[in-house]
Amino acid sequence: QVQLEESGGGLAQTGGSLRLSCAASGRTFSNYAMGWFRQPPGKKREFVAAISSSGGSTNYASSVKGRFTISRDNAKNTVYLQMNSLKFEDTAVYYCNGGTGAGAAPYSGMNYWGKGTLVTVSS
Numbered sequence: 281q282v283q284l285e286e287s288g289g290g291l292a293q294t295g296g297s298l299r300l301s302c303a304a305s306g307r308t309f310s311n312y313a314m315g316w317f318r319q320p321p322g323k324k325r326e327f328v329a330a331i332s333s334s335g336g337s338t339n340y341a342s343s344v345k346g347r348f349t350i351s352r353d354n355a356k357n358t359v360y361l362q363m364n365s366l367k368f369e370d371t372a373v374y375y376c377n378g379g380t381g382a383g384a385a386p387y388s389g390m391n392y393w394g395k396g397t398l399v400t401v402s403s
Contacts, residue, residue: 282306282392284376289397292366300361300397302376310334310354313379315387316361318372319396325375329361330387339385344370366401373398 288300304314315330329350330339338350349362359376373396377389 282378282390284378284392284394286374286376286394286397289374289399291400291402294366294368294401294403296366296401297362297364298366298399300363300374300376300399302359302361302394304357304359304376304378307378309357311382313382313384313387314350314352314359315377315379315384315389316350316359316374317377317389318370318374318399320369320372327387328374330379330384330389331359332384333379333382337384339387363399366399368401368403371399371401 283305285303292298313332316328317325318328319325327341331350331352335352347365352359375393375396380388
């Protein structure tokens with residue numbers, strides 16, 4: 281069974297940075313793309329970023345492009361999300377997600393989620 285465990289959330293100021301991590305287990309990590317999603321308070325979950333199985337291709341939502349960077353370490357079965365220049369509207373619970381294939385664009389994810397990690401951006 282696939283397991284996903286997010287960490288690294290917390291409180292940041294506007295303009296600040298946070299780095300999220302997601303440890304995955306239960307299948308061959310390096311065979312699949314990985315994604316990050318977020319759910320702002322009172323809103324639906326939305327796509328943030330994805331990375332291909334090899335790490336050579338990435339895909340970002342327009343709202344985070346140029347500020348967030350997704351990366352992965354296949355030796356550690358971990359995917360990261362570096363978030364810079366944080367804005368108030370980045371406040372959300374962030375979830376990582378396992379892909380159904382190897383590609384990042386378009387990204388197709390499994391309907392399976394970890395508990396998420398809360399990011400709060402204050403002014």
